[in-house]
Structure formats: C-alpha cells, structure tokens
Amino acid sequence: MNVRIKRxxxxxxxxxxxxxxxxxxxxxxxxxxxDGANGNASGSIVVSGSSTVEPITARVGxxxxxxNPGVATSVEGxxxxxxxxxxxxxxxxxxxxxxxxxxxEAAACEAAGVxxxxxxxxxxxxxxxxxxxxxxxxxxxxxxxxxxxxxxSEGFASWSDANDLAAELGAPHAPYxxxxxxxxxxxxESGTYDTFVELVITKLSEERLGEDNAFTxxxxxxxxxxxxxxxxxxxxxxxxxxxxxxxxxxxQDVLKAIEIxxxxxxxxxxxxxxxxxxxxxxxxPLFIYVKTNDLASRPELAAFVDYYLSExxxxxxxxxxxxxxxxxxxxATRAAWEGAxx
Amino acid sequence: MVIxxxxxxxxxxLSGDIRRRRRERLVKAVFFAAATFSILISLAIVLALxxxxxxxxxxxxxxQLWADGWFPRRGRFQLPALLVHSLIITGIAMLVAVPFGxxxxxxxxxxxxxxxxxxLKPTLEILAGIPxxxxxFFALQFISPNxxxxxxxGAQSANLLSAGxxxxxxxxxxxASVAEDAMRAVPLSLRExxxxxxxxxxxxxxxxxxxxxxxxxxxxxxxxxxxxxxxTMVVALAAGLNGILNLNPxxxxxxxxxxxxxxxxxSDQVAGDVSAFQSLFFVxxxxxxxxxxxxxxxxxxxxxxxxxY
Amino acid sequence: MxxxxxxxxxxxxxxxxxxxxxxxxxxxxxxFTLLFTLLSSVVILIxxxxxxxxxxxPVFQSRGLxxxxxxxxxxxxEAGIWQGxxxxxxxxxxxxxxxxxxxxxxxxxxxEYASDNRVTRFIGANIRNLxxxxxxxxxxxGLFLFVEIFMGGVFGAEGGIGGRNVxxxxxxxxxxxxxxxxxxTAEALRAVPRGLRDASLAVGAxxxxxxxxHILPVAFPxxxxxxxxxxxxxxxxxxxxxxxGAQLSLYFSVANDASFVDLVSNQPYTALPIIIYNxxxxxxxxxxxxxAAAIVVLLVMLLTVNAAAVLARDRFERRYR
Numbered sequence: 001m002n003v004r005i006k007r008x009x010x011x012x013x014x015x016x017x018x019x020x021x022x023x024x025x026x027x028x029x030x031x032x033x034x035d036g037a038n039g040n041a042s043g044s045i046v047v048s049g050s051s052t053v054e055p056i057t058a059r060v061g062x063x064x065x066x067x068n069p070g071v072a073t074s075v076e077g078x079x080x081x082x083x084x085x086x087x088x089x090x091x092x093x094x095x096x097x098x099x100x101x102x103x104x105e106a107a108a109c110e111a112a113g114v115x116x117x118x119x120x121x122x123x124x125x126x127x128x129x130x131x132x133x134x135x136x137x138x139x140x141x142x143x144x145x146x147x148x149x150x151x152x153s154e155g156f157a158s159w160s161d162a163n164d165l166a167a168e169l170g171a172p173h174a175p176y177x178x179x180x181x182x183x184x185x186x187x188x189e190s191g192t193y194d195t196f197v198e199l200v201i202t203k204l205s206e207e208r209l210g211e212d213n214a215f216t217x218x219x220x221x222x223x224x225x226x227x228x229x230x231x232x233x234x235x236x237x238x239x240x241x242x243x244x245x246x247x248x249x250x251x252q253d254v255l256k257a258i259e260i261x262x263x264x265x266x267x268x269x270x271x272x273x274x275x276x277x278x279x280x281x282x283x284x285p286l287f288i289y290v291k292t293n294d295l296a297s298r299p300e301l302a303a304f305v306d307y308y309l310s311e312x313x314x315x316x317x318x319x320x321x322x323x324x325x326x327x328x329x330x331x332a333t334r335a336a337w338e339g340a341x342x
Numbered sequence: 343m344v345i346x347x348x349x350x351x352x353x354x355x356l357s358g359d360i361r362r363r364r365r366e367r368l369v370k371a372v373f374f375a376a377a378t379f380s381i382l383i384s385l386a387i388v389l390a391l392x393x394x395x396x397x398x399x400x401x402x403x404x405x406q407l408w409a410d411g412w413f414p415r416r417g418r419f420q421l422p423a424l425l426v427h428s429l430i431i432t433g434i435a436m437l438v439a440v441p442f443g444x445x446x447x448x449x450x451x452x453x454x455x456x457x458x459x460x461x462l463k464p465t466l467e468i469l470a471g472i473p474x475x476x477x478x479f480f481a482l483q484f485i486s487p488n489x490x491x492x493x494x495x496g497a498q499s500a501n502l503l504s505a506g507x508x509x510x511x512x513x514x515x516x517x518a519s520v521a522e523d524a525m526r527a528v529p530l531s532l533r534e535x536x537x538x539x540x541x542x543x544x545x546x547x548x549x550x551x552x553x554x555x556x557x558x559x560x561x562x563x564x565x566x567x568x569x570x571x572x573x574t575m576v577v578a579l580a581a582g583l584n585g586i587l588n589l590n591p592x593x594x595x596x597x598x599x600x601x602x603x604x605x606x607x608x609s610d611q612v613a614g615d616v617s618a619f620q621s622l623f624f625v626x627x628x629x630x631x632x633x634x635x636x637x638x639x640x641x642x643x644x645x646x647x648x649x650x651y
Numbered sequence: 652m653x654x655x656x657x658x659x660x661x662x663x664x665x666x667x668x669x670x671x672x673x674x675x676x677x678x679x680x681x682x683f684t685l686l687f688t689l690l691s692s693v694v695i696l697i698x699x700x701x702x703x704x705x706x707x708x709p710v711f712q713s714r715g716l717x718x719x720x721x722x723x724x725x726x727x728x729e730a731g732i733w734q735g736x737x738x739x740x741x742x743x744x745x746x747x748x749x750x751x752x753x754x755x756x757x758x759x760x761x762x763e764y765a766s767d768n769r770v771t772r773f774i775g776a777n778i779r780n781l782x783x784x785x786x787x788x789x790x791x792x793g794l795f796l797f798v799e800i801f802m803g804g805v806f807g808a809e810g811g812i813g814g815r816n817v818x819x820x821x822x823x824x825x826x827x828x829x830x831x832x833x834x835x836t837a838e839a840l841r842a843v844p845r846g847l848r849d850a851s852l853a854v855g856a857x858x859x860x861x862x863x864x865h866i867l868p869v870a871f872p873x874x875x876x877x878x879x880x881x882x883x884x885x886x887x888x889x890x891x892x893x894x895x896g897a898q899l900s901l902y903f904s905v906a907n908d909a910s911f912v913d914l915v916s917n918q919p920y921t922a923l924p925i926i927i928y929n930x931x932x933x934x935x936x937x938x939x940x941x942x943a944a945a946i947v948v949l950l951v952m953l954l955t956v957n958a959a960a961v962l963a964r965d966r967f968e969r970r971y972r
Contacts, residue, residue, distance in 0.1 A: 042906060044917070046812065058725035058902035065904040074812065074903035074919040078607055081415065091813055184498070187583050187604075188415045218411050218418075221498055221594055222583040224604070226934035231499040235491075247934050320725065362857055369859045370764050376756035377765070380778050380833070383826055387788060390795035445688025453682050465693045471880075471953060472696075473887025475927045476703070476946050482931065483939065484702050511695055533662050544681035565783065572785025574890035575924075579931055599890075602787050606894045626791045630784065637783040641776060 042070030043300040049083025049096030050191045059316040080191025095289040098191030117340035122317040125245035125275035126282040132256040136177045141261035143171035154217040183220035184232030185241040195284045246321030394623035412585040414618040423587040427595035431506045435570040438510025443517030451525040452547040470515035478579035481508035497592035500582035517566040524558020561643035568636040574599040706943035725901040727937025735923035745821025746885045754832025762840040782830035790894030793823025815896025817920040823895040828881045835877025839870040872964040879960035889924035897925045
C-alpha cells in the first residue's frame, strides 16, 4: 500500500514540475513586432541595478519579450550601487543606474575586464518634499538642505536646531521654524541617495570637513520602500525627505514639493519641463550601462538595446512616469550606442 | 530452504534466506544514511557561517564593530545596535505571546470541553500556518496605521512596536502548543488530589498544574523567544531600516534579521570591498549561535518534564 | 487526546460532587479571562482575513481571475502572479521528491532501528535544533552550498542567472523542512501500538517487512498530516528564498522554447511569497490591493492543501482502522 502512496507522491511531484515547465511565461503574449526587434532572438538577458530605472527597463523588457519569446529576461532593482557590483562581477548584462558610475566602480569593472557603454536614456528629478500642511517651508537652497540634512546635522531634532549652521553657511531660507524635523528618505544602497549626496552634500562637505565625509546625517528614517517614505512624509505635518520625481508625481495629493533655490534662477519647482531642460537643480540623468565585451556573440542583447533606444522603446520612459530626453540627447545616446556596438 | 514437503504444501524456512537478510542490512544502512544526513546539514550550516564570517572579521578592523550605527556600506558595523533592536522586538513579541499563548494553553488544557476545544484549537493551528509575509503586510497596513498610530500619533509608519506585535501574534500558537503539551503531561492524579483536598478549579489549574508543568512552560517561552528573534519577513516589511541604536518602540529599528534581509535584497558584492556583504554571514553566525543556545536550553527543560512524568 | 478529555470530565464530576455545579465567582472570572486570551486569537485571525480580503476586493472585481494567470509586470494594472504560482509548485515538487523520502527514512531509522544510545540521542537533538534554526540561516546555507557550489560550479556562472535556479531553491527548501518532516513522522511512528510490531516480529517478519507492511500503513494518516504541515511551511517560506536566488523583480520572463532541463537549471524563477514581499514594497498605490489579492490566493492554496490532506487522512484512516 505504501509503495503505491510513494508512487502517487512521486507522480504529484513530477506533475508539479511539468506544470511549472509548461506554464511558465503564461499570460497573454501578443505578437506585435516592435521596431528593431528580431523575432527569432533567443538567449537570456540579465538586468540589475537602480530601483528607479527598474520600471522603465521592466516595461521595455516586457515589450521586447512579447516580440521575442525565445529570450529570457530578468530585471531586478536592488539599488544602483549593488547593481554595479554585480555588473562589474560579470553577473549582469545591463546595469540600470540613477547616477553615473563612480571611479571605484569603473576601476572594479576594468580590473574584471568588463567593458561597457554608458547610455543616457531618461531624466529624473529628485523631489524634496514636505507635508502639504507645512506652510512655513516652500523653497530651499542647497545650503539650507545641507544645514538640515548634511553630516554635521546629526541630532538636529527640530528645524530650528539647524538655524546656527544655516546662518554660518549663509543659507537664504533660514531661520527655520521651531517644529519637529522628521526625516524619511532613501537608504544608502539607493542611487537616489547617492545622487542627493552628490548634488547637494558633497561640495559643501568637502570644503568644510575634507574628503570621505560625503554622507547625509545618519539619524533619519531610511527606507528602501518609497511607499514608506511617502507615508512618512504625508503623515507628519513638518516632515522632510526626498524621492524621485515619478514617485512624487504618483502621490502628489499627499505631498508638497519644495522648490529648489538655484541662486540665479530663483526657486524652481520640479516639473517635466524644468527637469528635462536641467533647469531644476536636482535633475539627474538616468542611465543604462551595457556590457559590450561579447556583443557579436549576443545578438539578443544587441537587439534588446536597439529596441530600448528606438522610438517605441524610449516611449516607455514616460509610461513609467519619467521625463523623456529631448531629441538632441536621444541622438547623442544613439550615437554612443552605434559607436560601441560597431 | 525447504524443511518439509507435505501433501498440504511445502514448508519453507525463510529465516536464513540470504536475500532477506541482505535486503534488511541494505535497508538499515540506507535509513541510517538518511538519519545522519541531518548531521551533514548542521555541519554545512556551521561551515558556511563560520567560514564567511571569519573572512568578514579579518577584513575589517574591530573598532568598526563599535561604530555609530549599522551602515555596512559606510563601513559602520555596530552589531550591538542590531542586537538591541532584536531584543526590543522580541520583548514586545513576548509581551503579546506569553499572556495570550499561556492563557490559551491553560484554557485548552484545563477548562475546555471537547466541543469547545474542537472548534477553538484549530484556530491556533490556522494561525500557525499563516506565512510570515502575510503578517508583515498586516503589520504595515493594519497594525501600524490603526493601532500604533492610533495610540501614538507621532509614531513612524515603520516602527518596532507594530513589528513586535505581529511577531507576537506569530509566536502565540507555538507557545500555546508547547505549554499545552506540558500541562497535559501532568498526571491526572495531581488534579484529582487537588480537588479531593477541596481546591477550586482555578486553584488546581493555576496553583497545581501550572507549577507542575513549569519546566515545559518555560521551554515554551524560550522557544517563543527563539522564534521571535529569528523572524525575518515581518521585520523586513514593518520594522524600518534605522541603523542607529534606537530604544523608542514607536520608531523604526534594524534588527539582526532585518539587516540580513537588507543585505540579501541588495546583494552588495562590491568587488574590493567584500566586507559589506560579508557582514551578512557575520550577523547570521551570531543569530545562529543565539537561537541554538536558546533551543538547547529549552530542549533540556522539555527533557526534564518528560522524564518526571 | 480524548482519553485526557474523558478523564478531565471524570475529574470534573469529582469536583462537582464536592463543590456543587456552579463555578465560584473567582473561577468564572479566571475562566473568562483565559477564554478571552483564546478568543483573541480568533478575533485577530478574523481581522487579518477580513482586512486582507477587503483590500483585495478591488483587484478581483476589476480583473477577476486574470490576476492569477497574468505574468509579472511593472504596472499594477497588469501584474499577475502566475509565475509565482508555477514557481511555488515547482519548489514544492522538489520538496516532496527530496524531503519526503529522506524524512521518512530518517524517522524510520530513529524510531525503529536505532537503539537508545548517545549517537541516536545526539542525532535526535541535532534534528530538533535544526528545526529551530531561523529560515534566513537556511537561506545562507542555500546560497553557500546550492547556489554557489553546486549550481554555480556545475552550471557555470557566466552571465545568465549563475546558479540561482529552481533546483537550488528547491533543495534549500527541502533542507529547511526536512527536520519538520522527520519529527512529525517520528511522532506518527511512535503512536503505532507496540503490539503490532511485536506480533509481526513474532511471526518471523524482518524489521523492514514489519515496517513496510504493518507500521507504515497504520502510521500513514499521521505521516500525511505531517507532510501537509511540511508543504504548507515550504509554500509560505520567503526568507530563505531571498538569499537562495528567487527573483525579486517587477518583471522577468522565461524563454518560451526552453527545454525542461534548461528551465530548471538556467532560467530565473520566483515564488508566490516572494512576489507578495516585492509587491508590498512597491510605492505605487495600486500595489497595495495587489499584495492583498496575492495573499488571498496564497491563503486559498494553503487552505486547499490542508483540506485535501484532511480528506485524504480521513479516507486512509477508515481503511486502516
């Protein structure tokens, strides 16, 4: 009797495996042939990196796969830094990035023999935000942000604690009200964090503290989950934080964007136009870094990038909520790709 | 080997049949291998942890372990911060699990009639079967906004209290079932003697049976602690990423398991700076040692009450 | 179990004959308080289910069952959990194939063959310790042993998914649930009456023949219950898979023309609880109800497995009692 049971269990197990084999890739697959996509491609494409860029690449990947069912694609978003680590280890084919590659990372890639091309595919704006009920803060300059969020601000529990530092820096929008400063922002593994540090913190921290101090204060509510960041901002009347523009746009009703004072042009609010034109001081380019070592033997990878940079492919950028490149920049990116792909 | 041939049939002596004896030995050997396989697993775990943890420790300077906060990518590895946060969550979880778990166990063992028991005990079993991601989502979407924020409006959305409550809910069935087993193991003669001396039911349940089962009950609590310390998904979703030592339960905090999940999800194999990702194994080793110690302790206690009865 | 309840009611009769039928006020208070703790679990369970189902309703109303059959997608309106379901089923397949035979064999050895000496007690203690190891530590084991050494070494790590395949994930889960399988099977074997063994051995059967023809069939319903617990555990497991290589992504696809071997060794995979974790982390508002809907599907699948097991156990129990 038990022999039969064991056979039955074995059958169930095999059935489960077979079902999994047949069922994968399920859902409705359309057969539209996208521009530049080779319907006969096969192989696998592994993408990792920025969680900001992930939604764009995921959409591109999905559309590409529908036209090329023989290709296996996987798109993950552990963070720009972690993505580069995998990329320079040779584990991934494309690295999504919400900031340019750092020197150490480029060196690591070189050491590992990974050649790549940097392709600028979209633009994002870092949106500094507070609660809509916060009337007292509407515009801040980089010096203000450094006073509130920089490495010398650890322990500042209320906005007014930063007044002295702000006065020292000559921050135009100090003094700040005496209200609790509750900060919810991305954690260190994200490119969003890195971009903020690079644009806002680094210059001032290097001047004042020397090298190796380009960090924000450590005592804030870090979250990998933009959901939690948005929640943290929207539920605290005097909160402060930053996310990418796309996430801000989706939650505009519960957030208030703080305009950034760039000095010459005054306070600029983040909008698709100000971001695309880089008027908004916290605009950041979004990249994909493509491994070019063996493009000749990887036609599916070349086809994927061709599709990405095609008009249809780049249209996914706005579908994902980001700002599309103006025509000149698109041409420049395509030229860079042509140059690398040969 | 044929013993005799009768008109009714042939009598065969099977006992010496070489095939049977050989099969018997083979089966025993195979089953023995299966049993010892578990030792291999333990060895593999220890090997993986110790090997990678030691390469971590050798790649950092020891003062980094006392740095200000757990920020692996900044080279700050304040393990005590993680330990404190884990302890806070465990403490909150036990505040939930011990009253509800032990109370349920006493009721099921001493008070419940079989009809009531048949309906209510499965509830605990269902609760035990709920995956921890589900409870993590519940903590984030229900416990935090409604209960924690309701009581403490200034709380962050990801805080130690909601995660602790959810872990406590997860642990109730474990505590209840082990404690109940311990109380059921107490012989009826003790209860009958108690009633015979005129004790009321509550006195019997709480002052006779409960103390008699105390080692099993403590084992239940220790197992609960071990479970709470090792819980990952709930804290990954609901306890926040705050790496700085924080004693305030309405704020977030990174626990040991949370730190490991954080490193796992952003697999940080930065070439040249191995230490950030390797810290995962270091924390894993500490966690493993901690839960092992707790489990061995509870094992001893269970053996004690099993032997007594 | 019922013996204890019967004896309890006998004790209850004794108590009543001494004290009278009514419980004293203190007793009522204590009984109430204790019942309250038990009922709280019921209330919590119901709240959890109600809240989750309520949050999931919009998804099922607007998309019905297509939510179950769609693949992952970065947009909340299109994302579905099919790949997670398939992945979870495949992982369960591995668990069944690897952990069940190993678990039953190990339990049979410990209960039927092993004499009570230090080695046996050590193995038993070791298994109980393994049962208490946090699942993320099993994830580390899976990463170290199965992903890097077995799969990475065997299947190569140049691009592709480098060893993070469903075999590695399945083996990790199998190792994780093995102690549970051993412990529940051992308990099931222990519950078989001594007399059965003795009678079988007395008529000349070998140990293995006794086990195979008498003990295992009788213990089978309880072993089945244990297997269901094991499967349920594996189904809901996510921490170990995070490290062992399941895809935590908004989107991935598998080559349509992949052979079965290629599928299990070179293609990415994911599991339903991992998808739930990923959905729960997404900021877009639509993903909240998506997470709740995925949870509902997971709970329904768990319920089905449990119900099937209860049915199967009843059926087998009738046959062998």
